[in-house]
Amino acid sequence: GQQVMQIPQYQHVQEGEDFTTYCNSSTTLSNIQWYKQRPGGHPVFLIQLVKSGEVKKQKRLTFQFGEAKKNSSLHITATQTTDVGTYFCAGPKNTGFQKLVFGTGTRLLVSP
Amino acid sequence: DAGVIQSPRHEVTEMGQEVTLRCKPISGHDYLFWYRQTMMRGLELLIYFNNNVPIDDSGMPEDRFSAKMPNASFSTLKIQPSEPRDSAVYFCASSFYRDSQPQHFGDGTRLSIL
Numbered sequence: 731g732q733q734v735m736q737i738p739q740y741q742h743v744q745e746g747e748d749f750t751t752y753c754n755s756s757t758t759l760s761n762i763q764w765y766k767q768r769p770g771g772h773p774v775f776l777i778q779l780v781k782s783g784e785v786k787k788q789k790r791l792t793f794q795f796g797e798a799k800k801n802s803s804l805h806i807t808a809t810q811t812t813d814v815g816t817y818f819c820a821g822p823k824n825t826g827f828q829k830l831v832f833g834t835g836t837r838l839l840v841s842p
Numbered sequence: 843d844a845g846v847i848q849s850p851r852h853e854v855t856e857m858g859q860e861v862t863l864r865c866k867p868i869s870g871h872d873y874l875f876w877y878r879q880t881m882m883r884g885l886e887l888l889i890y891f892n893n894n895v896p897i898d899d900s901g902m903p904e905d906r907f908s909a910k911m912p913n914a915s916f917s918t919l920k921i922q923p924s925e926p927r928d929s930a931v932y933f934c935a936s937s938f939y940r941d942s943q944p945q946h947f948g949d950g951t952r953l954s955i956l
Contacts, residue, residue: 763944772933773885775944818885828873828937829898830945832885 732757734821734833742839749809751836753802753819760822762795762802763830768815809840844868846948848934854954860922863951865934866915871946872939876909876919879931879950891917892939924955 733756743749753762761780765773777786779795779802786793792805802819816835823829847866855861867874875890889899894911902909906925911917921928931952935945 772947772950773935773945775946778944828892828939828943829887829890832887834884 734831736833736836740837745842749806751804755800758799763820765818766815811840848948852952856956858923861924863919865917867936871936873937875935877933926955929955
């Protein structure tokens with residue numbers, strides 16, 4: 731079945747270091763969404779990418795959608811302790827556009 | 843604006859008991875989703891509704907699980923009888939009807955079955 735994998739599973743950085751998580755789908759995606767879940771919290775929508783090769787920025791966060799629309803990445807410049815959490819990518823299921831397949835997630839820990 | 847509201851926030855009960863989780867979606871949203879999150883299996887979609895009608899329940903693990911949406915502002919997820927392996931965080935989410943609109947999640951219900 732359709733799978734969305736993320737690497738790494740976990741990363742621990744010092745505050746100020748950069749961080750990148752990669753998302754890979756087994757199938758071509760019409761779009762990709764990114765969510766952040768703080769410890770003990772719920773997933774919160776960050777952004778959606780639709781076009782092949784699209785790049786979007788939100789302050790220190792840069793999101794990319796691959797040319798083949800099968801992969802994506804999230805890069806955080808100069809991490810802060812507020813960036814702590816798990817980052818998920820999610821793509822629509824082939825058979826139902828409202829049904830999302832969530833990636834395995836990357837847990838980020840930032841030490842001050 | 844109020845977000846997705848779930849109750850209870852925490853539930854601890856003994857194996858074999860019936861558990862009912864509740865969700866109020868964001869007003870005007872056409873889709874409602876129930877997810878389960880565990881360390882081992884991550885975030886799994888259990889079932890989703892469109893305009894109160896169940897569309898896909900292929901993620902419901904067993905017949906012990908059932909979900910209803912009697913109206914646009916209320917949904918329940920029921921487990922009967924509950925088992926220890928059902929312990930997880932259950933999230934409800936809602937979204938507008940359009941291609942792949944962002945999903946808005948509730949705070950979740952942390953369920954522990956002893």
